[in-house]
Amino acid sequence: MRTVYLDNNATTPVLPEVFEAMRTFSTELYGNPSSVHRLGSGGAKAMRDARRSMAKLLGCEDSEIIFTSCGTESDNLAIHGILDAVQGKHIVVAVVEHPAVMNPLRRLSKLGSELTILDVDADGMLDLETLRNSLRDDTALVTVMLANNETGTIYPLEEIASIAGARGIPLLVDAVQALGKIPIDLTTLRADALALSAHKFHGPKGVGLLFLRKGTPCNATILGGSQERGLRPGTENVAGIVAMAKACELAISHLDDYQTRVRAMRDRFEAALLERIPDSYVHGARAPRLPNTSSMCFRGIDGPSLLVMLDEVGICASAGSACKSGAGKPSHVLSAMGVSLDDAIGTMRFSLSTLTTEEDIDYALEHIPAVVTRMRG
Numbered sequence: 342m343r344t345v346y347l348d349n350n351a352t353t354p355v356l357p358e359v360f361e362a363m364r365t366f367s368t369e370l371y372g373n374p375s376s377v378h379r380l381g382s383g384g385a386k387a388m389r390d391a392r393r394s395m396a397k398l399l400g401c402e403d404s405e406i407i408f409t410s411c412g413t414e415s416d417n418l419a420i421h422g423i424l425d426a427v428q429g430k431h432i433v434v435a436v437v438e439h440p441a442v443m444n445p446l447r448r449l450s451k452l453g454s455e456l457t458i459l460d461v462d463a464d465g466m467l468d469l470e471t472l473r474n475s476l477r478d479d480t481a482l483v484t485v486m487l488a489n490n491e492t493g494t495i496y497p498l499e500e501i502a503s504i505a506g507a508r509g510i511p512l513l514v515d516a517v518q519a520l521g522k523i524p525i526d527l528t529t530l531r532a533d534a535l536a537l538s539a540h541k542f543h544g545p546k547g548v549g550l551l552f553l554r555k556g557t558p559c560n561a562t563i564l565g566g567s568q569e570r571g572l573r574p575g576t577e578n579v580a581g582i583v584a585m586a587k588a589c590e591l592a593i594s595h596l597d598d599y600q601t602r603v604r605a606m607r608d609r610f611e612a613a614l615l616e617r618i619p620d621s622y623v624h625g626a627r628a629p630r631l632p633n634t635s636s637m638c639f640r641g642i643d644g645p646s647l648l649v650m651l652d653e654v655g656i657c658a659s660a661g662s663a664c665k666s667g668a669g670k671p672s673h674v675l676s677a678m679g680v681s682l683d684d685a686i687g688t689m690r691f692s693l694s695t696l697t698t699e700e701d702i703d704y705a706l707e708h709i710p711a712v713v714t715r716m717r718g
């Protein structure tokens with residue numbers, strides 16, 4: 342049976358060139374990069390090269406990159422590190438943020454921080470005037486994601502950065518879903534901190550980075566050695582870091598393919614499902630969206646059950662919410678967009694990549710409407 346992987350916002354397969362880049366640093370140059378001998382210094386040099394290459398690709402300086410273990414860690418380091426280093430206890434956040442941002446902020450609010458949670462409209466968009474008016478003299482951090490993991494909605498971060506920047510308030514951007522799908526240029530996007538994760542752009546799991554603009558106050562949150570300027574102590578994941586730099590280079594070289602071929606496949610997929618499945622719609626259809634993401638509601642369907650049935654025919658996707666019978670709540674993103682509980686439960690997320698083929702889409706289009714019809718029957 343064919344496997345059609347349409348869950349690339351959850352994670353992506355490691356590309357062969359990326360896997361190959363890791364091998365040497367796991368089996369040959371395996372020394373601790375802090376060791377002076379050749380097996381350590383070889384890794385340290387590879388890490389310096391990886392840092393330089395990623396800095397160039399992102400438009401920042403080498404010293405502004407801190408390697409971490411994942412997107413969640415990068416978000417947590419920025420939130421706790423900046424909040425610890427600046428005055429003020431007020432934080433402004435978009436309601437649609439990933440739990441990697443929302444959960445640390447919720448804990449901080451229990452410890453005395455004040456949160457302003459910005460609402461979104463039915464398409465998932467923020468109102469920039471509301472954002473501007475929410476800023477206070479004691480606002481210590483603004484955090485808005487570049488693209489949403491569930492719906493693919495893209496937020497106008499350059500404008501948000503200028504609103505926060507005009508008040509001198511640090512801005513954290515969770516760009517975990519964006520790299521490789523839309524351009525990221527830190528010379529024009531004036532974020533103070535930006536989180537990335539390798540496994541979302543065909544790198545390995547367990548490695549990410551935090552861009553921290555020079556001069557942004559940030560204290561270490563894990564204490565230990567002096568790795569990553571003391572901001573992220575712990576022996577570095579050399580193989581993972583080298584692989585992430587390779588994956589980043591390939592992802593950026595595939596940007597055009599995302600904007601053209603992947604977008605066209607996603608649009609064909611959506612249009613065909615809308616035509617073949619009555620009572621269906623796309624979430625956030627009127628907002629700017631990532632070219633690979635399709636969040637679709639099939640009314641009356643139990644998403645998690647559909648997920649299992651699609652898996653049985655080899656199609657891998659994600660459900661928009663936990664099942665009706667489970668204790669799970671609907672997705673906070675869909676709820677914020679005003680989607681009803683039933684529609685949230687009937688929502689599926691399909692996410693493509695440059696490895697997705699027209700044949701994959703044909704196969705998915707052959708099976709999804711049939712499975713939905715069977716379930717509704």
Ligand code: PLP
Pocket residue numbers: 350351410411412413414439441486488489490515517518538539549
């Ligand atoms: N932020 C966003 C927008 C995400 O989509 C994810 C993962 O799905 C994360 C953060 C967390 O990344 P990681 O899995 O690398 O911890």
